[in-house]
Every structure is written in structure tokens, then in C-alpha cells.
Amino acid sequence: MVGNLVNDAVRGPFARRPAPAGGVSREPGSGTILGGEPTLHPRYEDTIRLAGQLGYEHVITTSNGLRPARRKFARLQPNDFAYVQISPDGGSPATHDVVRGPGTFDETMETVGEPAQRGFDTRIxxxxxxANQGDCLADLAADAPAVHA
Known part of the structure; x- marks a missing residue:
């Protein structure tokens, strides 16, 4: 059932989707979009916007913060989210890059900074x-005082 819904969403335009029974809920709601890496989904931006249109007041997303995520966040607005969570795999290149590849710690930290500068509530x-217990929390908090760590 869920697989069919996902496949249908990828293949068809959202505009053809029927409204939920009873219309859009006016009750406060929240939704978390995560993955794998949710920003890799071809309909990620549509999904985020649709959540707001359906009445979700607190849309949260979690990302690894690599370049595809940064491109998607650049096309979205701070009010599309309650907050954005970026999840590095360590607090320094020494621990993060072992998991994601050379240079990806700096890439991830750039992705943390860009949405924060645009007014997104950005959290680490x-x-x-x-492997990362020695640097994960203290180093990240020191490097990113403008975000919630």
C-alpha cells in the first residue's frame, strides 16, 4: 500500500491528487520528512509545500547537508519548515569525512550556514x-553558534 502511494506520487503531478476526505485539516499537525536522504527524492520540494497546503503547521526535515540538499533548500523558504536538521557524521573532518568522503564535512557545514543566514531555524x-564521541558535540556547537546544536 505505502509503496503504491510513493510510486504514484513520483509518477503523477500532485495537482491530480484528491483532497483528503473532509477537506484540509485545520488541526495543528506536524510531519517529519527524513530518509535515507530525503532531498534526493525528485518530488522533495513539492512534498514540503504540499505538507503546508494540507495543514501541517510544523514540517521538519533531516538531511546529511551535502550539495543536493543545499540546492533544494535554496529553492524553499524558511516558512516552509518549522525547522531543518542537518546531521553531520562527526564534529570534524577527521570523523565526518571517513563516513561521507573527503571534503564533505566542510560541504555539510556550508549547508548548515546558508539556510541559517536566510532565516531558517537550522539545527545540528x-x-x-x-568513532566521533570525542568531537561530535563540543566541536559542532563551537563551530555553529548561530544554529541550535
Missing amino acids: ICTVNK
Whole structure:
């Protein structure tokens, strides 16, 4: 069932989707768009905007912050989200780049900064593990005082 909904959403325009029974909910709601990497979905921007149109008041997304995510965030507005979470795999190139590849820590931190400068509520989340426990939280918080860490 869910697979069919996802496949249909990828193939067809959102404009053809029927309205939810009873119309758009006016009740406060929240939705979290995550993945894998949600910004890689071809309809990511449409999905974010549709969530707002359907009455979701708190749309949250989590991203690894690499270049595809930065391009998608550049085409969205701060009011499209309650907040954006960027999830580096460590608090320094030494730990992050081992997971994502050389130079990706700097790329991810640029993605943290750009939406924050545009007025997005931008937060850093990091899964602490044995490889990054020495630098994950303290280094990130020190490097990104303008965002919530």
C-alpha cells in the first residue's frame, strides 16, 4: 500500500491528487520528512509545500547537508519548515569525512550556514558513536553558534 502511494506520487503531478476526505485539516499537525536522504527524492520540494497546503503547521526535515540538499533548500523558504536538521557524521573532518568522503564535512557545514543566514531555524543533530564521541558535540556547537546544536 505505502509503496503504491510513493510510486504514484513520483509518477503523477500532485495537482491530480484528491483532497483528503473532509477537506484540509485545520488541526495543528506536524510531519517529519527524513530518509535515507530525503532531498534526493525528485518530488522533495513539492512534498514540503504540499505538507503546508494540507495543514501541517510544523514540517521538519533531516538531511546529511551535502550539495543536493543545499540546492533544494535554496529553492524553499524558511516558512516552509518549522525547522531543518542537518546531521553531520562527526564534529570534524577527521570523523565526518571517513563516513561521507573527503571534503564533505566542510560541504555539510556550508549547508548548515546558508539556510541559517536566510532565516531558517537550522539545527545540528549528530548520532554519537565510538568513532566521533570525542568531537561530535563540543566541536559542532563551537563551530555553529548561530544554529541550535
